[in-house]
Amino acid sequence: DTAVSQTPKYLVTQMGNDKSIKCEQNLGHDTMYWYKQDSKKFLKIMFSYNNKELIINETVPNRFSPKSPDKAHLNLHINSLELGDSAVYFCASSQPTGAPLYEQYFGPGTRLTVT
């Protein structure tokens, strides 16, 4: 029973295109995240949503737009894709607000390649 799922798993596209990645969690968590992991494995937070409300936006180009239709879903739309956007994008969720933040549950990742 998958806890955090992402689709698609792989995405190959050309520069200038627009693409979306979807994420769903069935853990009942309030908070969801998008991370970008570059080729050197550095995991950097991009956005965080708590109960559909944006709470973290980490200096990400506005070509990236997250959307949370409900607290179990967090999608990421990317406009005008650039070569530098090639990376693995991870969705994650964590336990309810107010609890100590130490555990996040990650999805399997979406490997985005921009050519």
Place this chain on the structure above:
Amino acid sequence: QKEVEQDPGPLSVPEGAIVSLNCTYSNSAFQYFMWYRQYSRKGPELLMYTYSSGNKEDGRFTAQVDKSSKYISLFIRDSQPSDSATYLCAMSAQGAQKLVFGQGTRLTINP
């Protein structure tokens, strides 16, 4: 300067060896210290966490935190080929809304 520094390796050791992985950090507000393990082509998963200073042991794994030196370690005893993965340290402050990750150390245990 990054808030959390971790030697990216790669680190390659023979099976059965003791492995030491380390991170340093600069933010004295960090209270929760975590180690995540990431297998190839998978998402990271929590291995261990420690609150404030001290040691924590779980089977072959021991996590140590030295807040005075702003230094954390993960020791793996009797390392196994199945331990081959990237290990990421992560930290958060009390009431924090995000984790801050180190770069990750790629570890290979050779049979």
